[in-house]
Amino acid sequence: MDDESIVRKGIRIIGIWTIKAFDTIRLKSSEIPMLIHELVEGLKHSRRVFLKIEYSKHNTTKNALAKCVKVSILLCYRDESIFFSSSAMHSLLLYNIGHLATPQSQEDTPQHRNKTYRLSGAAMGNIHTDQNVALLIENGTITRIGDSATLEREVRADKRFDAKGMTALPGFVDSHTHTIFGGNRANEFAMRSAGRTYQDIAAAGGGILSTMNATRSATHEELLAIGRKRLDAMLRHGTTTVEIKSGYGLDTASDLKILEVIQELAQTHPMTIVPTFLGAHAFPPEFREKRDQYIELVCQEMLPMVKERGLAVFCDIFCEQNYFSVEQSEHILNTARELGFALKLHADQLSASGASELGVRLGAVSVDHLECTTASGIRAIASSATIATALPGASLFLNHPYPPVRDIINAGAAVALATDFNPGSSMTFSMPMMMTLAATQMRMTPEEALTASTLNGAAALCLAHERGSLEVGKRADILLSEVSHFYEVSYHFGMNHIVHVIKDGKVIV
Numbered sequence: 001m002d003d004e005s006i007v008r009k010g011i012r013i014i015g016i017w018t019i020k021a022f023d024t025i026r027l028k029s030s031e032i033p034m035l036i037h038e039l040v041e042g043l044k045h046s047r048r049v050f051l052k053i054e055y056s057k058h059n060t061t062k063n064a065l066a067k068c069v070k071v072s073i074l075l076c077y078r079d080e081s082i083f084f085s086s087s088a089m090h091s092l093l094l095y096n097i098g099h100l101a102t103p104q105s106q107e108d109t110p111q112h113r114n115k116t117y118r119l120s121g122a123a124m125g126n127i128h129t130d131q132n133v134a135l136l137i138e139n140g141t142i143t144r145i146g147d148s149a150t151l152e153r154e155v156r157a158d159k160r161f162d163a164k165g166m167t168a169l170p171g172f173v174d175s176h177t178h179t180i181f182g183g184n185r186a187n188e189f190a191m192r193s194a195g196r197t198y199q200d201i202a203a204a205g206g207g208i209l210s211t212m213n214a215t216r217s218a219t220h221e222e223l224l225a226i227g228r229k230r231l232d233a234m235l236r237h238g239t240t241t242v243e244i245k246s247g248y249g250l251d252t253a254s255d256l257k258i259l260e261v262i263q264e265l266a267q268t269h270p271m272t273i274v275p276t277f278l279g280a281h282a283f284p285p286e287f288r289e290k291r292d293q294y295i296e297l298v299c300q301e302m303l304p305m306v307k308e309r310g311l312a313v314f315c316d317i318f319c320e321q322n323y324f325s326v327e328q329s330e331h332i333l334n335t336a337r338e339l340g341f342a343l344k345l346h347a348d349q350l351s352a353s354g355a356s357e358l359g360v361r362l363g364a365v366s367v368d369h370l371e372c373t374t375a376s377g378i379r380a381i382a383s384s385a386t387i388a389t390a391l392p393g394a395s396l397f398l399n400h401p402y403p404p405v406r407d408i409i410n411a412g413a414a415v416a417l418a419t420d421f422n423p424g425s426s427m428t429f430s431m432p433m434m435m436t437l438a439a440t441q442m443r444m445t446p447e448e449a450l451t452a453s454t455l456n457g458a459a460a461l462c463l464a465h466e467r468g469s470l471e472v473g474k475r476a477d478i479l480l481s482e483v484s485h486f487y488e489v490s491y492h493f494g495m496n497h498i499v500h501v502i503k504d505g506k507v508i509v
Helices: 003-010 029-046 121-125 148-154 186-193 198-203 208-217 220-236 252-268 291-308 326-339 355-361 375-382 392-398 405-410 431-441 446-453 455-459 487-491
Strands: 019-028 049-055 068-076 091-103 127-138 141-147 159-162 167-170 172-174 239-245 272-280 314-319 342-347 366-369 387-390 415-417 478-481 498-503
Touching (some): 091 446, 121 446, 127 148, 127 446, 186 198, 208 252, 220 498, 252 272, 272 291, 272 326, 314 326, 326 342, 326 355, 342 355, 387 405, 392 431, 415 431, 415 455, 431 487, 446 487
Parallel strands (some): 091 159, 172 239, 314 342, 342 366, 366 387, 387 415
Antiparallel strands (some): 019 068, 167 478, 478 498
């Protein structure tokens, strides 16, 4: 193991609050575990220690263990969202689980080019349930699942946590959100209630462009504070992994600002955060009559800069009439793919544009929305590894038709659920509410809705090998709810049933 890996595994920064003091020391990486132990012990009492490790660029010795790192000790206020994990083994026994429900991973069929773990078609209904269970978690990973009485007797763990008979579920994975934005569009909600359409509002200067103006004028610090507050609320509602898109800047500096905010949140917030570049969300007003020039700006300037700075994993695009055509979308997505981005599409939301078929043809990880997807689009998705992500919150909020999810599942495709959290068409971050809408409006079973909100959501972010289900070898992202059966999470809607959230083996809610 090289020195950089030792440093990264030695401590993982998850949270930071107001810095009060600063000091710097230099030491060999072999000395780090003891320092971490001392700081963590101090943290138990002072709740004001934060450790930052920087790899030294000035030492060129070939002996990895002799290399030096700079360790910055930042004293700061701490609350329950801040944790440290050292290279030493840490274990937690989560016992007395009354009811456990989880999808179980399976590899894709061999004909799929990109192997991933997800459930497709009828298999989405296969939920494993068990009673009176315990989970042993070591260094954030589930290493054993079994009868609670047996594990309580046989296992020695650093800590034990009594689930008190509650139901355990995998943490929700929200694979499509627009979490970082400025401003408020409650006035547009009122306009729609009075009969104005989404397109009418956009044509009058509202919609995406309204949020663009508010987001451009917001500072990095303002967006960071807003984002952290929203993520905290998501976490309390059970979302442990979230995708966040840019797209409300619509110029190079502003979209980079959004992505830099997302990056900082990913480094400092306990949630797993996956960044997506969505520069092609709409045409900004300064390019309204120069659309080809904006497309070249996205391809020749924005995408290369985002890639160079490592600010996004995915590239997404709003392929829709009056936004980006199939041909324009293909040009941008091909450029992104050549740069190494994985692909996503806003597809067939307002019209049947052929965007679903385009996504499949380009090997997109997911095609999202799908309210107007045709039989041709459904066949294309079902014959591919592309995941169909349904966003029922947008249909509810805009009073639009729901995606034909029942037909998509019956065709053999994999479906994920996400909130589409955004200020204009789905102002919610409640994954349980999406499960309720899935059952009541899209004819999904509760089993299918749970799979779509966890394992398949993780697959839509290329994370299903490590998240999205409660299985040995997976990261311990676990929800504890006082419901007696997982059906009740979507059945009893309009309230938050989540009592505790365990993220990477740490009880954080």
